[in-house]
Amino acid sequence: MQPTFLPWTGYMALMDHVDEFVFLDHVQFDKRSWQQRNRIKTANGPQWLTVPVISRGKSDQAIRDVLINRDTPDFPRKMIGAIEHGYGKAAFYKDYAEDVFALLSRDIRHLLDLNIALIEFFKDRLDIDTPVAFSSRMNVAGRKAALLADICRECGADIYISPPGSKDYLDAADEFEEAGIPVRYFAYEHPDWPQVHGDFEPYMSVLDLLMNCGPEAGRIMREGILSEGIRHP
Incomplete structure (x- = not known):
């Protein structure tokens, strides 16, 4: 998975569910993606928090190379103020x-x-307590399914657990079958929890879960994990 800014609860649940989690940090950075922004809940509804980055003239830069623009006015003060306002x-x-x-x-x-x-x-x-690794430190190549299968081989994986959003192109690819690695799709049903500011709003940053539920956050996060579907090679 690409390293996400303030990731949502399902991202952390997937990390908890696997034996090893690989940050896909050597692929191309996608400006205005989850890599640099996420949402929190406020009295006025969901609000985006975005990390300003230096991107002009760097359209092909890898995620690992992206620099934060610390000259941007009000960062991080404005972001901290938004979190304080939302969860104070x-x-x-x-x-x-x-x-x-x-x-x-x-x-x-x-x-x-x-x-x-x-x-x-x-x-x-x-x-x-899942150990993590970084694709940029591996000897891997390819794109999409080929790259993922190569990472799995590098890690000595016997099963690849994928987010469901990759199902279409993984099902159409042969790389995992050729590698002899079954693909399972991580099934997650978003749990509810008590939130400030009215009715429950799903898909906020996991910060929302921590601020509202404290020591119970881990248990609530794991309640959403369902059994995976498996595609055998």
Whole structure:
């Protein structure tokens, strides 16, 4: 999976569910994607939080090379203010806010490093102990299914668990069959939890789950995990 900024709960659940999680960090950066932004819930509804990056003249840059634009006015102060406004009255705001704000305020140059620091923070608070790896540190090649199969071979995987969004092109590809690696699709049903600001709003950053549910967040996250469908080679 590409390293996501403030990922949603299902992303963290997938990480918890596998034996090893690989960050796909050597592929091309997609501006205005989940790699640099995500949503939180506020009194006015969902709000985007976006990390400003340096992208002019760098259309082909890899995710690992993307630099945060620290010269952008109001970053990260404005982002911290939005989180404070959205979750200041949440039950566990005081338990997590200071640490999250400290990470956002650190002088981190690369977007990848910020995303990983936040993901590691969420891993710790959700009691996820899955080891992680980075595709940029592997001797792998290809695109789409070919690349994923090559990563699986590099890791010595006997099963590949994929997000369902990749099903169409994986089912049409032969690379996993040729590698002898079954493909399973991760099935996740978004759980509900008590939120501030009215009715439940799904698909927010996992920050929403932590701020509202605290020590129960890991248990609630795992409630959404369903059995996978499997495609054997």
